[in-house]
Amino acid sequence: MTTRIDDVVGVLESAYPPERAESWDAVGLVCGDPRAEVRRVVFCVDPVEETVEEALEAGAQLLVAHHPLLLRGVHGLPADTPKGRLVHRMIRSGLGLYCAHTNADTASPGVSDALAAALGLTVTSPLCPHAEGAATGLGRIGELPDEEPFEDFVRRVAGALPATEWGVRGAGPPRRSVRRVAVCGGSGDSNLEVAVDAEVDAYVTADLRHHPVSEHVARGEVPGGAVPNLVDVAHWASEWPWCRQAADIVTTALSDGVEALVSARRTDPWTVHAHGTATDTGRMPE
CATH class of the missing domain: 3.40.1390.30 (NIF3 (NGG1p interacting factor 3)-like)
Structure with missing residues (x-):
């Protein structure tokens, strides 16, 4: 056929x-x-x-x-x-x-389901459902099998996604216990407040910007101002797990006629990474 x-x-x-x-x-x-x-x-x-x-x-x-x-x-x-x-x-x-x-992005399963699965999360609901009780919507909320320190969770994320020069960055207390996690494949800083309202321990997404992250972390330092720790990954890496999901959907439906392959090419645009080495960043005048 x-x-x-x-x-x-x-x-x-x-x-x-x-x-x-x-x-x-x-x-x-x-x-x-x-x-x-x-x-x-x-x-x-x-x-x-x-x-x-x-x-x-x-x-x-x-x-x-x-x-x-x-x-x-x-x-x-x-x-x-x-x-x-x-x-x-x-x-x-x-x-x-x-x-x-x-x-x-919003389908069920969709991009964020693939990201959650890569991180070992059991999905419980969308982060931003299309309607109350809907399984579709942007982002996902899920749970780890067990609690783990945030610094270990950041390493989990780095180990689960393809390597990029951008790497994986975490913001928030390194020893904070993490179990309930929100994820959003692609650019997700517009959903920071939604993640706060969801009372998750950590939020994983891409393209987080300096000022929103800085203000977000500062809120968590105020008594009673609990906010999730943040994990920022490369945009391409956050969406790459979807490729396998989509490939599996096609091969399952068309098992007799189509071979599906997942691209192995890293197309993240950042190609060079270096840590700063300056030891004297300047002093305020006395």
Whole structure:
């Protein structure tokens, strides 16, 4: 039985309904003939040169990415622009591209379920449910099998996710006991207050900024101002576990016709990391 791109799209859109995507988002089939035969699919976070090359080297007919390629409106795709060059190359090579973004973020299971599973959490509820009692929504709340010190939990996170130059950073008392945890794959600082209200011990997300984190930690130092410790990871790393989830969904539904591969290319944009070594940071004048 021949499997076509349209068959894979149908499975993905059943798992990650496109109507759940945010109004500003751009999800769905970007290029490729829906009736084209597909035998191999590669799943990745970013549709960039590296992952397109990987998919072509693997002999894939479809690349499924979490991040959209054309998020903002365009009036043309000339081949002398980065994204235009990518689209032209995929079309010439017979490689389709499908993107599932915010619809995969809020699905159940979705991006944050995959992140929670990677960290060894048992999910109990969404962090920001679509409706009261709903299983869908942004982020997840879960529990570790046992309590552990925050510094050990940060190491757990680092060991569970692919390595990046960004690394994994923790904010808050290192010896604080952690068991109840909130996670949000991708940029999640807009949900800091939700995590506070959820009374979790720690909140894991990406792209946390200096001032919100500094103010958040200061709140925890005030009597009665308990707030969760924070764990900041690389955006790409926080969403990479989703690739395996999506691949498994497709192979389960199309077990006889499609091979699904997870990208091994690190597409986190940060490529160099160094610790500061200055010993004299200056003194206030006496």
